[in-house]
Amino acid sequence: MKIAWKEMKKSKAKFLILGSIIFLVSFLTFIISGLANGLSQDNAALIKDLPDGQFYLSKDADSTYNLSKIDEEVQKQILIDNPNATAFSVQMGFVNDAEDKQHSVAFVASTESKLFENVKDGEIVLDSSLKEDGIEVGDVLTNNQFSGEFIVKGFVEQQKYSHAPVAFIGMTNYQEIYRVMEMQTIFIPGKDAPTLSALDSFSNKEFLHAIPSYSAEQMSLNMIVWFLVIISGMLFAIFFYMMNVQKIGLYGILKAIGMKTISLFKMIWYQMLVITAISLVLSIALSQAFSFVTPEGMPFHLTMDTVWMLSAVFMTVGFIGATISGIQVKKIEPLQAIQQGEM
Amino acid sequence: MSVFTIDHVKKTFTNGEIEEEILKGVNLSLKEGEITALIGPSGSGKSTILTIAAGLQRASGGEILFEGKDMTKMSQEEIRHVRATDFGFVFQSSHLVPFLTVEEQLQLMLDVAETKTSKKEQAKAIDEMLKLVEMQHRKDAYPSSLSGGERQRVAIARAIIHRPKILFADEPTASLDTKRSKGVMELLQELTRTLHLTTLMVTHDEEMLRYVDRVITMRDGYIVE
Ligand SMILES: Nc1ncnc2c1ncn2[C@@H]1O[C@H](COP(=O)(O)OP(=O)(O)O)[C@@H](O)[C@H]1O
Numbered sequence: 001m002k003i004a005w006k007e008m009k010k011s012k013a014k015f016l017i018l019g020s021i022i023f024l025v026s027f028l029t030f031i032i033s034g035l036a037n038g039l040s041q042d043n044a045a046l047i048k049d050l051p052d053g054q055f056y057l058s059k060d061a062d063s064t065y066n067l068s069k070i071d072e073e074v075q076k077q078i079l080i081d082n083p084n085a086t087a088f089s090v091q092m093g094f095v096n097d098a099e100d101k102q103h104s105v106a107f108v109a110s111t112e113s114k115l116f117e118n119v120k121d122g123e124i125v126l127d128s129s130l131k132e133d134g135i136e137v138g139d140v141l142t143n144n145q146f147s148g149e150f151i152v153k154g155f156v157e158q159q160k161y162s163h164a165p166v167a168f169i170g171m172t173n174y175q176e177i178y179r180v181m182e183m184q185t186i187f188i189p190g191k192d193a194p195t196l197s198a199l200d201s202f203s204n205k206e207f208l209h210a211i212p213s214y215s216a217e218q219m220s221l222n223m224i225v226w227f228l229v230i231i232s233g234m235l236f237a238i239f240f241y242m243m244n245v246q247k248i249g250l251y252g253i254l255k256a257i258g259m260k261t262i263s264l265f266k267m268i269w270y271q272m273l274v275i276t277a278i279s280l281v282l283s284i285a286l287s288q289a290f291s292f293v294t295p296e297g298m299p300f301h302l303t304m305d306t307v308w309m310l311s312a313v314f315m316t317v318g319f320i321g322a323t324i325s326g327i328q329v330k331k332i333e334p335l336q337a338i339q340q341g342e343m
Numbered sequence: 344m345s346v347f348t349i350d351h352v353k354k355t356f357t358n359g360e361i362e363e364e365i366l367k368g369v370n371l372s373l374k375e376g377e378i379t380a381l382i383g384p385s386g387s388g389k390s391t392i393l394t395i396a397a398g399l400q401r402a403s404g405g406e407i408l409f410e411g412k413d414m415t416k417m418s419q420e421e422i423r424h425v426r427a428t429d430f431g432f433v434f435q436s437s438h439l440v441p442f443l444t445v446e447e448q449l450q451l452m453l454d455v456a457e458t459k460t461s462k463k464e465q466a467k468a469i470d471e472m473l474k475l476v477e478m479q480h481r482k483d484a485y486p487s488s489l490s491g492g493e494r495q496r497v498a499i500a501r502a503i504i505h506r507p508k509i510l511f512a513d514e515p516t517a518s519l520d521t522k523r524s525k526g527v528m529e530l531l532q533e534l535t536r537t538l539h540l541t542t543l544m545v546t547h548d549e550e551m552l553r554y555v556d557r558v559i560t561m562r563d564g565y566i567v568e
């Protein structure tokens with residue numbers, strides 16, 4: 001593929017422009033999907049970061065997490081039968097600091113478990129984003145529905161729920177604030193979690209969608225990302241197509257001297273591959289760097305899985321665009337191609 | 344002996360609703376080792392018959408016999424193979440590959456023709472060919488830095504480096520001054536002799552006819568002799 005490479009070396013400007021367009025478009029897609037994913041993480045990191053397993057809601061809750069109440073007797077039996085199981089509840093609320101300033105939090109209380117912070121009554125563990133509000137270890141926090149006080153014991157990273165920082169509290173405190181004795185849900189980690197006749201069970205994914213705000217928000221975010229992917233994918237395909245149509249005169253000359261069709265295809269593919277690969281490497285590197293410089297408050301979360309998936313999509317559509325123009329080149333008579341190139 | 348025979352070739356172009364018959368049954372045969380010149384008024388169909396003969400576009404009817412095979416019945420791939428190994432073509436404007444040096448243009452042609460000789464022999468052949476067309480001093484130059492005459496000489500070198508049996512040339516001297524034109528014609532004459540080529544060329548320049556063996560005149564899509 002010497003000829004493909006020689007052309008790129010000689011017409012640097014043209015290929016550089018094409019490459020930078022692909023770079024910019026893919027960079028934009030990476031950043032937007034990083035932000036969308038960050039928002040989704042902000043909404044449900046607490047649940048998303050749990051290992052695979054099964055969630056159980058009471059049958060009368062009608063798959064709605066907020067309405068679920070698990071009977072205490074049932075819960076007790078399940079926790080005995082499944083040593084890994086944990087019962088927990090999440091409710092939105094507020095804590096007041098020493099200056100009586102309110103901070104929105106998601107209170108989480110659970111039975112003893114490795115998966116959640118276990119907090120004694122009268123203590124509280126907060127998501128680290130609250131540090132920025134000036135809260136420190138040892139501070140005393142209060143709540144309007146709660147007679148006692150919480151002493152801040154520590155902070156945890158990346159524990160968010162419904163865009164609010166999570167606040168882990170003891171079960172008895174939780175029961176007092178929300179005036180319920182029952183927990184909302186039971187989680188059993190592992191692939192072979194049992195089906196329990198008294199309760200409805202949900203996979204992690206199904207459970208996320210049982211959180212009302214999550215599924216609605218997720219749908220909009222996914223829509224944005226997929227629209228962007230489709231539009232930028234089409235841009236890719238169109239750019240490669242245009243580049244080759246613009247070079248039709250050259251392909252006419254090469255056909256006229258008797259170059260094989262497969263060699264023309266290889267030339268088209270090679271250039272597409274080189275440009276796309278270089279542009280993608282650059283935008284992957286830059287978008288990863290971007291995640292280090294994003295300000296604390298901006299939710300940005302771009303996983304390598306997403307990056308590879310999007311890169312594969314771009315490679316594929318670039319390939320399709322290049323191949324369609326190749327078919328065009330294959331079909332045209334050499335003379336016709338040369339004459340079109342002269343126009 | 345005739346190596347190439349055009350028999351009753353027709354060509355019709357459709358422009359929207361209008362069908363126009365440009366070639367109305369052209370008969371023509373080329374003799375081995377001869378230069379045949381095609382002359383006639385502009386628009387009479389000279390370029391059209393030349394490019395059809397060279398396999399650069401399809402005829403609408405008739406037969407084209409090359410080494411006993413009818414080219415009008417060949418597949419695209421068979422015609423490509425004939426173009427790559429047995430034909431050479433010089434266009435009116437040189438149509439070199441813009442991003443290859445003079446030397447690389449000829450190497451590309453050898454690669455396309457799937458020349459079996461060693462790289463060293465190929466380099467030697469390229470060197471000799473460039474000497475023949477007096478271009479060896481510009482072998483590392485790109486087409487954009489060559490004059491019209493130099494480009495045309497490189498185009499001729501590319502058209503014959505792979506030792507084709509038939510050379511087609513469409514007004515190869517049109518963009519050159521008289522002195523350069525004579526140079527190119529002498530070169531074609533010499534190459535036809537020394538390499539046992541058979542050449543079909545289009546020209547409108549009466550001056551050039553003294554370098555050719557046979558003259559055929561076209562008018563309105565017919566040969567008028
Ligand atoms: N691709 C084409 N489509 C339509 N008409 C064409 C095409 N190519 C050539 N012609 C027409 O065919 C006629 C002969 O053209 P050409 O063979 O180039 O003439 P010459 O080379 O003798 O000047 C002209 O009238 C020209 O307009």
Ligand SMILES: [Mg+2]
Nearest residue numbers: 389390391513
């Ligand atoms: Mg002409």
